[in-house]
Amino acid sequence: MALVAAQKIGLEIHIYPRTQCKMFCACSSDFLHAEANTNVCPVCTGQPGSKPMSPNMACVVAGLQMARTLSMDISASPVSTLRKHYFYPDLPSNYQRTAEPLATGGKLQGFELREIHWEEDPGQYDMAKGVVDLNRSGVPLLELVTEPVLRNPSDAKAVLNDTLLLLQYLEIVREEAPFKVDTNISLEGGERVEVKNINSISGVVRALEFEFERQSDLLDRGLPVQQETRHFDEIKMKTYPMRFKETAEDYRYMRDPDIIPLNVGEIAVPDLGNPFTILESMCASGAREEDARAIVSNRDLVFAYNRVASGSNPLFASHFVARDLRGELNFRKMPPSFVAGEGRMTQIAAIAAAWSSGRLSNQSSTSLLRSVFEGRDVSAELRTTEGVFADEASLDRVAAEVISSNPDVAERYRKGSTEVINYLVGLCMKKLEGKARARDVVVALRRRLG
Numbered sequence: 001m002a003l004v005a006a007q008k009i010g011l012e013i014h015i016y017p018r019t020q021c022k023m024f025c026a027c028s029s030d031f032l033h034a035e036a037n038t039n040v041c042p043v044c045t046g047q048p049g050s051k052p053m054s055p056n057m058a059c060v061v062a063g064l065q066m067a068r069t070l071s072m073d074i075s076a077s078p079v080s081t082l083r084k085h086y087f088y089p090d091l092p093s094n095y096q097r098t099a100e101p102l103a104t105g106g107k108l109q110g111f112e113l114r115e116i117h118w119e120e121d122p123g124q125y126d127m128a129k130g131v132v133d134l135n136r137s138g139v140p141l142l143e144l145v146t147e148p149v150l151r152n153p154s155d156a157k158a159v160l161n162d163t164l165l166l167l168q169y170l171e172i173v174r175e176e177a178p179f180k181v182d183t184n185i186s187l188e189g190g191e192r193v194e195v196k197n198i199n200s201i202s203g204v205v206r207a208l209e210f211e212f213e214r215q216s217d218l219l220d221r222g223l224p225v226q227q228e229t230r231h232f233d234e235i236k237m238k239t240y241p242m243r244f245k246e247t248a249e250d251y252r253y254m255r256d257p258d259i260i261p262l263n264v265g266e267i268a269v270p271d272l273g274n275p276f277t278i279l280e281s282m283c284a285s286g287a288r289e290e291d292a293r294a295i296v297s298n299r300d301l302v303f304a305y306n307r308v309a310s311g312s313n314p315l316f317a318s319h320f321v322a323r324d325l326r327g328e329l330n331f332r333k334m335p336p337s338f339v340a341g342e343g344r345m346t347q348i349a350a351i352a353a354a355w356s357s358g359r360l361s362n363q364s365s366t367s368l369l370r371s372v373f374e375g376r377d378v379s380a381e382l383r384t385t386e387g388v389f390a391d392e393a394s395l396d397r398v399a400a401e402v403i404s405s406n407p408d409v410a411e412r413y414r415k416g417s418t419e420v421i422n423y424l425v426g427l428c429m430k431k432l433e434g435k436a437r438a439r440d441v442v443v444a445l446r447r448r449l450g
């Protein structure tokens with residue numbers, strides 16, 4: 001490869017908001033589990049004379065919540081629904097309903113956003129069998145569009161990860177099928193190429209990497225990169241041509257005369273806080289980003305984090321919630337809302353506070369936490385366990401016992417393999433039934449080992 005060409009990448013993120021109904025009719029929006037062509041009516045099958053309902057308010061509110069968190073400008077004028085015309089077997093009306101932006105501007109990961117608007121999904125066409133399923137026809141989508149200012153596939157990954165985090169925090173996305181992405185990429189000296197319908201974040205990264213290689217190869221050989229739309233094969237991890245050059249005029253956009261424009265500025269939107277601000281402050285207080293992201297992806301975990309942090313410190317709290325608490329939830333296949341019950345949260349916070357201040361050993365803390373998850377009230381047990389540790393004489397006795405029954409390990413320690421002390425600490429802890437702080441056991445062992 002001759003030169004590393006500058007890339008310009010844009011994303012169109014088609015989000016499936018968590019809604020009961022379709023965008024313009026009362027049919028169920030379940031297209032993943034229902035039998036083919038059962039969630040349909042005259043509106044979403046495009047029958048003549050059928051009248052659509054006004055846009056699904058759950059979808060509109062979800063879009064407004066996103067717009068507000070991303071500091072976008074919400075449209076001051078009424079927002080019209082549009083018809084975008086094209087012909088395909090999955091689109092019985094021969095137009096897809098989309099809309100003017102409900103908000104514009106704003107930033108994500110420092111990259112400028114263009115707009116967000118609602119639209120409806122087309123049906124699903126099985127090309128091999130020639131069969132159409134219209135359960136998906138009319139399902140609500142929110143399309144978040146970035147300006148083409150991303151510089152490489154990792155920027156795209158960062159933007160998509162943050163989009164997912166925002167959707168999860170706001171609880172407005174379907175977990176099973178959060179979004180599908182169209183991405184466009186152009187290299188200096190070439191035209192813009194669009195890759196459509198990618199279902200995963202890793203797929204977007206691979207498609208962009210593939211396109212970068214393909215386009216730079218053409219440009220290096222002095223061949224043109226034409227404007228075209230390609231599709232991405234997730235199994236072969238390659239993009240293939242779909243169609244060449246299409247412009248907005250090809251779609252003959254027009255306002256949908258059946259749907260009254262919506263005054264989005266007048267719609268009340270709940271204020272649920274900003275996940276990015278929470279994430280930033282957690283990371284600034286020393287939390288690992290991985291832990292902080294795991295917590296911010298769920299508001300019940302954020303609630304638990306705040307409660308635990310108020311009795312300990314941010315670093316301990318982030319680790320406790322992301323690892324210990326989530327570990328118990330995942331192990332028991334319980335939703336995070338389980339910890340939010342006030343009785344439970346009070347006990348969990350008390351265990352965490354005693355643990356972080358050293359009044360409770362690791363083993364006792366873990367065992368009490370498990371008891372809470374098993375539905376027991378541990379308040380009394382916590383009071384009697386707290387601060388009950390083996391005294392210095394017992395620590396010394398146990399350290400001596402463990403060393404004399406493991407002479408080879410003790411020898412290795414004395415010869416410089418100091419890390420083997422962890423093994424001895426484990427054995428002491430077992431003998432002490434966890435009623436000791438690890439750091440005190442280390443001191444007792446070191447004293448004996450000389």
Ligand SMILES: [Zn+2]
Binds near residue numbers: 041045
């Ligand atoms: Zn319908």
